[in-house]
Amino acid sequence: MAEQQDEEQKDQVTLNIAVAGESGVGKSSFVNAIRGLQDTDEGAAPTGVTETTMEPTMYPHPNMPNVNLWDLPGIGTTNFRAKTYMKDVKYQNYDFFIIVSAGRFKENDITLAKEIKKNKKNFYFVRTKTDLDVTQEEKKGVTEEQTLRKIRNRCVENLKTLGSPPVFLITSENPKRFDFLELVENLERDLPDHKRDALGMQDTSFVSMVAHILRALWSRISALSEK
Numbered sequence: 001m002a003e004q005q006d007e008e009q010k011d012q013v014t015l016n017i018a019v020a021g022e023s024g025v026g027k028s029s030f031v032n033a034i035r036g037l038q039d040t041d042e043g044a045a046p047t048g049v050t051e052t053t054m055e056p057t058m059y060p061h062p063n064m065p066n067v068n069l070w071d072l073p074g075i076g077t078t079n080f081r082a083k084t085y086m087k088d089v090k091y092q093n094y095d096f097f098i099i100v101s102a103g104r105f106k107e108n109d110i111t112l113a114k115e116i117k118k119n120k121k122n123f124y125f126v127r128t129k130t131d132l133d134v135t136q137e138e139k140k141g142v143t144e145e146q147t148l149r150k151i152r153n154r155c156v157e158n159l160k161t162l163g164s165p166p167v168f169l170i171t172s173e174n175p176k177r178f179d180f181l182e183l184v185e186n187l188e189r190d191l192p193d194h195k196r197d198a199l200g201m202q203d204t205s206f207v208s209m210v211a212h213i214l215r216a217l218w219s220r221i222s223a224l225s226e227k
Contacts, residue, residue, distance in 0.1 A: 015066060015067045015095055016068050016070060016095050018072055018091075018094035018096070019072060019097075020075060020089070020098070020100070021109060022076055022108055022109070023073075025074075026102055026172055028045040030170070030172050033180070034184070035059060043059075054079070056070050056071070056073065075109075082111050086112070086116070095121075096123060097116050097121060097124075099113060099125050099126065100127075103127075104154065104158055105127075105155065105159055110159065110161065117162075124168060124186065125155065125159065125165055127167060129171060130169040130171050130177075131171035131178075132171075134147050148169060151169060152167065166186060
């Protein structure tokens with residue numbers, strides 16, 4: 001009986017992760033990547049060169065039914081101004097935030113981080129499209145390691161008014177590269193304690209599950225690239 005009640009309680013607990021940032025930085029592609037989907041897969045968040053997310057949109061994780069990823073509209077747009085963004089997207093509905101940028105973190109990103117912090121929510125900074133910078137710099141004879149160090153140093157300098165927030169360099173095109181798995185591991189570690197316990201997420205089981213998802217995604221990407 002007790003075990004049944006525990007299972008029912010676990011089913012009722014959900015983890016809501018908000019993915020925020022300016023328009024066009026790759027938020028939707030990031031949501032797809034962390035769900036183990038490519039942008040063209042059925043059920044994937046729509047992506048495009050213009051703003052495709054006009055309201056907060058929930059995407060359940062395919063392997064973890066209690067985990068929801070929320071693709072939020074771009075901050076600083078006509079409909080979602082920075083000053084009222086947190087209220088407009090109903091910040092209280094999310095357990096924590098991932099702030100995404102494709103380059104330098106801008107004033108809107110920093111404003112958002114300060115508001116999240118003020119409302120006692122956790123957040124990470126994720127710098128997407130890192131592979132494009134690496135490829136571009138390699139043409140100039142700069143190594144990947146040097147490029148990543150340069151990007152990290154820029155991010156730290158750019159965000160120094162916030163202390164030392166976590167920054168993860170990723171590419172949604174290939175989750176095996178850069179900091180993607182480290183991001184997932186930190187995500188699990190920083191879950192609100194009561195939700196992590198209720199969801200039954202132990203370090204090894206959660207990371208193993210995500211690693212399996214990433215391997216499956218990588219296999220599909222590799223298969224497509226060989227065609």
